[in-house]
Amino acid sequence: MRIVLLFAVLIFFSGISVEAGEITKKSDMYEKRLELYKKTETATGVPWFYIAAVDQYERSIRYVRKDLPKPDGIIGIYIHPEQWKGIANPDKKDINPVTISFFNGLGQDGNGDGIANPNDEEDVLFTIGNYFSKYGVDDTRFRIALWNYYKRDKTVGAIMTNAKIYRKMDRIDLDDKAFPIPKGYNYTYHNTWGDRRGWGGRRMHEGTDIFAGYGAPVRAVAYGVVELKGWNKFGGWRVGIRDLNNTYHYYAHLNGFAKDLKIGKVVKPGDVIGSVGSSGYGPPGTAGKFPPHLHFGMYKDNGINEWAFDPYPHLKAWERVERK
The missing domain is CATH 2.70.70.10 (Glucose Permease (Domain IIA))
Incomplete structure (x- = not known):
């Protein structure tokens, strides 16, 4: 069991896929993930690479933190239940967008089913996208939004790094790795x-x-x-x-x-x-x-x-x- 866990951690950190079937799965996952990012961009006006940057950051920390649940879906963003429903909301499992809004919770309905479900990927992305859209959609305003949300400079820097890479490469399937010394050199x-x-x-x-x-x-x-x-x-x-x-x-x-x-x-x-x-x-x-x-x-x-x-x-x- 320990060997299997070690191998899984190595795969995550290194981004290496070892089977053709696994590569296909990852390709499908990236395609679906990017589709959701771009759908959120259309709905909120927030560029997809900002949304992708936050999602990738949250995914990376959830794999190494014991106080956060491990991601079990396509999207890695986790909004704490108190933030989702509102701190003063007496209903600990509230999924009604109206009462959540009344208690200043973040949770919103992103797919039009009348429910603000913290386990629904479209609802989560729409919620986080709407939060950032209130600040604006350029790098300076996005930085301000990140600081107000995370209250940590290093986190802001890491997410801006992700956004810069995604914007430059214009894709999210970026798992390739290279050995630091090229072949042909001793x-x-x-x-x-x-x-x-x-x-x-x-x-x-x-x-x-x-x-x-x-x-x-x-x-x-x-x-x-x-x-x-x-x-x-x-x-x-x-x-x-x-x-x-x-x-x-x-x-x-x-x-x-x-x-x-x-x-x-x-x-x-x-x-x-x-x-x-x-x-x-x-x-x-x-x-x-x-x-x-x-x-x-x-x-x-x-x-x-x-x-x-x-x-x-x-x-x-x-x-x-x-x-x-």
Whole structure:
């Protein structure tokens, strides 16, 4: 049972489908999901990629939070019962749009059946779409709406990242992954998660070191947006990219950056973002204190806090897929 659960978590984080039938199912799911987003756009005026961005964010946190129910349908948005029906509403299971509105609840009827059902995907999307439509439909107003709804800057940033990717790619089936070093270059790695690090004080190694020659290309592993680019005394020249699963990918000890790489850029799996080096462990420009390698880390945000997790199983999975 533990092995099955581990495999399921790996599939979620890595976005890898292993059977043709599963790929077909996912294709159908994405088609239906996009259809619902665009139907909500027509009904509320809120662009589909904003709706998709919120839905994907909520789905990503529900898989890693114990205080939220796991998504069991096509749509991942969860509206707390008190928000849905209204805090002062004495009817804990109210599905009447009139009384819900009277108690300032959010719940609305999105499919015209006269019921505001929190388990109906059209009702949920229509409800959240109407909430955002009150603020406006440009990035600035959408940010304000997100802040008022979630009250957390990092959440606002993650959802805006999703929206930027969906708008740029104009689709939502974006599960592809790439190994950070392309085929044709010599590299080696093993699981270095948790190893001791002594420079700058004792600390745990939060990532996997992939050893390769100076100048070997380093690639984005997923669709994402560049959040960070620059120098750190530990990581040297490094890049941070957040993906659609609200996972932050950290690439450190680079020799340099790709010419067109900048903060805010949307990247695809396989896009070159820099090259392998040995920078770090000192002030800007320090290099050569260790063999050239890429430090690759992954960090998960659940809407409350962020933590590092072992990237090694994901690297092995992406590597296997590329070799096939």
